[in-house]
Amino acid sequence: MDDTQKMTYFMRAYPNKKEAMEHFKKPSEYDIKMLRVLPKIYKHYETHKNRTSIVKIDDNEARDLIYKVHGIGNKNTNKVKETKSKKEVVPKKETIITCTATKMNGEICGCKVKPNMKFCGRHCLK
């Protein structure tokens, strides 16, 4: 904790600059305790900020995940309560491009394409 950080604490903890300055010069037992704890809290914020695993998902994706996790189908939409879970949901975000070739029976193939190719192994144009 440098003086700037300390001062930030005193300014936040006390209603005016005069009181803050008084405490800054002569910290109370409580102040000392707080100053000892604060660096830990700051450190915690830091790790939170540096976290890179947070993935933003849109509403539909979130809903699908909730359904999946709770094993509920779309029919029960009204019964689904909002999950309060603070756990991070980290879905694997892969862009899977599927083969758009049409099969003999008229259906779209839909297989996973080969890397850097437009079609799957079966429909690859050689």
Ligand SMILES: [Zn+2]
């Ligand atoms: Zn294909």
